[in-house]
Amino acid sequence: MVTNLPAEAKAKFVKYMEAKTPEEKLKALQEFFAAVPKHKGTENLVRWIRKRMSELREEIKERDRKKSGSGISIFIEKEGAAQIVIIGFTKAGKSALLKALTSVNVTVSDIPYTTKMPVVGMLRYEDIQLQLIEVPSIIPAVSAWNTKSISLARNSDGLAIVLDASRDFINEFKEINSFLNEHGIYIVKPRGYIEIERKHDGGIRIVNYGKLLCPESNVVKLMNSYRIYNAVIKVYGEADLDEIERAIYENIVYKPAIVILNKIDLLKSQDMLDKFKQILPLEIPLVMTSTLSGVGLNDIGYSIFQTLKIIRIYTKPPTGKPSSKPLILRKGATVLDVAKAIHREFVEKFSYARIWGPSAKYPGQKVGLDHVLEDKDIVEINIKK
Ligand SMILES: Nc1nc2c(ncn2[C@@H]2O[C@H](COP(=O)(O)OP(=O)(O)OP(=O)(O)O)[C@@H](O)[C@H]2O)c(=O)[nH]1
Numbered sequence: 369m370v371t372n373l374p375a376e377a378k379a380k381f382v383k384y385m386e387a388k389t390p391e392e393k394l395k396a397l398q399e400f401f402a403a404v405p406k407h408k409g410t411e412n413l414v415r416w417i418r419k420r421m422s423e424l425r426e427e428i429k430e431r432d433r434k435k436s437g438s439g440i441s442i443f444i445e446k447e448g449a450a451q452i453v454i455i456g457f458t459k460a461g462k463s464a465l466l467k468a469l470t471s472v473n474v475t476v477s478d479i480p481y482t483t484k485m486p487v488v489g490m491l492r493y494e495d496i497q498l499q500l501i502e503v504p505s506i507i508p509a510v511s512a513w514n515t516k517s518i519s520l521a522r523n524s525d526g527l528a529i530v531l532d533a534s535r536d537f538i539n540e541f542k543e544i545n546s547f548l549n550e551h552g553i554y555i556v557k558p559r560g561y562i563e564i565e566r567k568h569d570g571g572i573r574i575v576n577y578g579k580l581l582c583p584e585s586n587v588v589k590l591m592n593s594y595r596i597y598n599a600v601i602k603v604y605g606e607a608d609l610d611e612i613e614r615a616i617y618e619n620i621v622y623k624p625a626i627v628i629l630n631k632i633d634l635l636k637s638q639d640m641l642d643k644f645k646q647i648l649p650l651e652i653p654l655v656m657t658s659t660l661s662g663v664g665l666n667d668i669g670y671s672i673f674q675t676l677k678i679i680r681i682y683t684k685p686p687t688g689k690p691s692s693k694p695l696i697l698r699k700g701a702t703v704l705d706v707a708k709a710i711h712r713e714f715v716e717k718f719s720y721a722r723i724w725g726p727s728a729k730y731p732g733q734k735v736g737l738d739h740v741l742e743d744k745d746i747v748e749i750n751i752k753k
């Protein structure tokens with residue numbers, strides 16, 4: 369059901385979107401909250417506003433702590449090919465895994481909530497590095513506690529959800545999944561998944577990767593009613609107007625994920641494992657590990673790499689060797705993406721490319737800009753003199 373907000377409320381929301389500092393945002397949101405009629409159709413919205421207000425309060429507190437010299441920044445600079453957040457309930461073995469995978473010095477302990485600050489380590493997978501960040505264990509009931517973990521998860525390229533095989537991991541997985549959903553993070557592309565990118569010009573453009581269940585003109589009207597006049601709206605899967613309106617507020621993100629079922633040495637019931645495999649969405653790889661015996665640890669890098677849907681491309685000058693450091697691109701990337709990544713000139717003066725590796729019909733095949741690449745291809749771009 370579309371929320372059908374009065375114009376006054378929408379105007380208040382616009383103020384919120386335009387606010388710069390957390391204080392301004394909080395104030396604008398409080399005013400918006402007061403202007404939203406409370407009924408069935410606005411239930412989700414009201415829940416979202418409450419949550420956002422508490423996040424903002426936490427952000428303000430966090431920033432003040434930082435100012436006074438204690439605490440750390442929520443944002444962690446990306447390093448390596450991708451940033452992966454390790455998330456889960458306490459004592460699942462996140463620190464033990466991080467320590468075993470990256471040799472970072474982190475405290476592993478039987479005392480709950482030992483990890484209070486994010487810890488970073490680099491995991492080598494073949495010729496790339498993956499940046500792993502263990503975040504403080506989540507406590508769904510204590511909203512303020514999770515702020516840091518959630519914001520790091522939102523900013524990451526993917527998640528590694530760690531479960532404890534000696535506990536009721538099926539339910540714990542479900543709890544973690546709904547916790548993430550409540551915070552606008554989806555590990556499976558939702559039925560309707562919408563990304564709204566605000567722009568400075570160009571009007572409202574709808575890029576339809578799926579199926580829009582309402583006329584485009586309604587989307588434009590909806591956006592305009594929020595005084596959004598320039599934006600690219602990407603529609604994945606099936607989405608109706610209601611879902612598009614939700615996306616204006618909730619800013620939903622999709623994160624590829626893997627599940628690590630740790631402490632497999634303590635698995636009590638094979639039945640439970642079989643059931644879990646049935647409920648786990650197909651696109652989420654499952655790795656079973658034990659930090660005690662070392663089982664499964666070597667599979668984690670590969671699983672992360674697979675779920676991220678990235679490829680490694682080695683560029684090579686016409687006379688010379690391929691670079692040893694690969695370019696990281698999305699699966700489905702073309703020669704054009706490589707040219708863009710090197711320099712604009714390579715696009716403008718492009719003549720032809722030569723390819724070696726999995727996507728080449730034969731070594732050194734000549735191809736054009738639209739050639740789709742595969743992991744481990746070598747690309748040599750020749751430009752017009
Ligand atoms: N049997 C067994 N115990 C493990 C395994 N991995 C970790 N543990 C133990 O589980 C306990 C919790 O491990 P941590 O790695 O500190 O847990 P955490 O997920 O980081 O938990 P936080 O304290 O919330 O950060 C420790 O006593 C570890 O020794 C495993 O594979 N098998």
Ligand SMILES: [Mg+2]
Pocket residue numbers: 462463464475482483502
């Ligand atoms: Mg820990």
